[in-house]
Amino acid sequence: MSIEIRTCGPDDLPAALTPIFHYFGRTPNEETMERFGPILPPDRVHAASENGSIVGSGGVFPFETSVPGGFVRAAGVTLVGVLPTHRRRGILRQLMRAQLDDVHERGEPIAYLWASDDTIYGRFGYGIASFTGGIEVRLDRSRFQREFESEGRFRPVDVDAAVEVFSGIQRRAAEQHPGMFVRTPDWWRAKRLPDPEWAREGGGEMQRILLELDGRPAGYALYRLHWSSDVGVPTGFVSVIEAVGDSPEATRELWRFLLDTDWMDSAKAQLLPLDHELLLLVAEPRRLNFGVHDGLWVRIVDVEAALGARTLRDGEPVVLEITDEFCAWNAGRWRVGREGAERTDADAEIDLDVSGLGSVYLGGFTFAQLARTSRAEELVAGAVGRADDLFRTDRYPWCPEIF
Numbered sequence: 001m002s003i004e005i006r007t008c009g010p011d012d013l014p015a016a017l018t019p020i021f022h023y024f025g026r027t028p029n030e031e032t033m034e035r036f037g038p039i040l041p042p043d044r045v046h047a048a049s050e051n052g053s054i055v056g057s058g059g060v061f062p063f064e065t066s067v068p069g070g071f072v073r074a075a076g077v078t079l080v081g082v083l084p085t086h087r088r089r090g091i092l093r094q095l096m097r098a099q100l101d102d103v104h105e106r107g108e109p110i111a112y113l114w115a116s117d118d119t120i121y122g123r124f125g126y127g128i129a130s131f132t133g134g135i136e137v138r139l140d141r142s143r144f145q146r147e148f149e150s151e152g153r154f155r156p157v158d159v160d161a162a163v164e165v166f167s168g169i170q171r172r173a174a175e176q177h178p179g180m181f182v183r184t185p186d187w188w189r190a191k192r193l194p195d196p197e198w199a200r201e202g203g204g205e206m207q208r209i210l211l212e213l214d215g216r217p218a219g220y221a222l223y224r225l226h227w228s229s230d231v232g233v234p235t236g237f238v239s240v241i242e243a244v245g246d247s248p249e250a251t252r253e254l255w256r257f258l259l260d261t262d263w264m265d266s267a268k269a270q271l272l273p274l275d276h277e278l279l280l281l282v283a284e285p286r287r288l289n290f291g292v293h294d295g296l297w298v299r300i301v302d303v304e305a306a307l308g309a310r311t312l313r314d315g316e317p318v319v320l321e322i323t324d325e326f327c328a329w330n331a332g333r334w335r336v337g338r339e340g341a342e343r344t345d346a347d348a349e350i351d352l353d354v355s356g357l358g359s360v361y362l363g364g365f366t367f368a369q370l371a372r373t374s375r376a377e378e379l380v381a382g383a384v385g386r387a388d389d390l391f392r393t394d395r396y397p398w399c400p401e402i403f
Contacts, residue, residue, distance in 0.1 A: 020081030056082035069311025127358030219245035321348035363393030
């Protein structure tokens with residue numbers, strides 16, 4: 001039977017989510033629709049059908065995402081899956097073709113995602129753009145190198161208050177951290193703040209804490225307490241879902257609050273950036289047990305628009321020869337400088353695949369790293385250094401939520 005690729009209508013969404021939910025061991029239900037319905041437009045979901053049944057699909061969250069120096073419209077690729085009965089038939093490639101064509105037509109300069117398997121998306125032009133880290137630290141070994149007197153006020157807030165006040169804090173944080181998408185009120189209510197039993201993994205209810213500094217909202221923490229004890233001695237842990245401050249001072253206050261939690265033995269957190277303040281705040285960094293794994297993957301969909309949306313530093317322009325087999329409209333030579341990118345007939349100075357441009361776009365990697373690992377070739381001496389001068393960023397990419 002032939003495979004038909006089409007966009008979904010409102011009534012197709014439950015069936016379209018079935019292929020990926022198969023791998024979660026669940027079937028989409030009413031709760032699933034409450035979670036995804038408000039934030040996943042049906043026409044951003046492509047479905048692969050055989051004989052009227054959906055056997056594969058892939059969706060896009062329409063995001064406003066932070067990049068160095070600003071924000072860009074971005075396609076947050078999500079819920080991509082093909083049923084095991086239909087693997088190895090080219091269905092994923094057809095879905096990616098339809099999806100990226102649609103993203104391009106909508107004028108979204110980049111697509112990005114969290115990869116379930118880091119061998120899948122490179123063939124479609126995605127480049128690994130960041131790593132992310134996790135910690136597990138004993139609270140009695142979490143002393144800061146420099147003690148400080150807290151000036152913050154902490155208080156719990158209900159969901160309605162959290163939506164209102166956390167939104168502003170998170171946007172201010174996003175301005176400082178490339179890769180962080182701006183959450184809408186619908187996203188907060190449908191995706192981030194719901195607290196279903198299955199998500200607790202044996203822990204308690206989600207705690208929503210607001211930090212105020214100098215009378216203004218400055219940070220928030222979402223966490224759970226996992227209580228346990230052994231002959232009366234606490235052995236449980238604080239599971240930090242997310243702690244976001246809009247300044248270094250706010251981040252310091254939040255983490256001291258979390259690491260001072262009573263009746264707990266340790267704290268755990270995931271999805272931290274590699275330049276997180278904790279690495280230098282604590283007196284014993286090795287006690288954090290900081291572990292690293294791959295994070296965001298970025299696909300440059302429109303070279304000119306993507307580079308025009310982010311800040312490029314002052315410096316001498318460089319000519320890139322970009323190969324892009326999957327989105328041929330990007331291929332060719334581009335003169336990249338302070339004002340962005342433009343087509344050129346000048347001799348190329350660096351040769352690279354579009355996936356390499358995705359790797360450096362948010363600032364998580366450098367052209368020098370690409371060249372050292374044969375992911376880029378320097379054709380003119382000094383060109384790699386000039387490119388890194390243009391793309392230099394102050395903060396490492398961070399997205400505190402898998403979408």
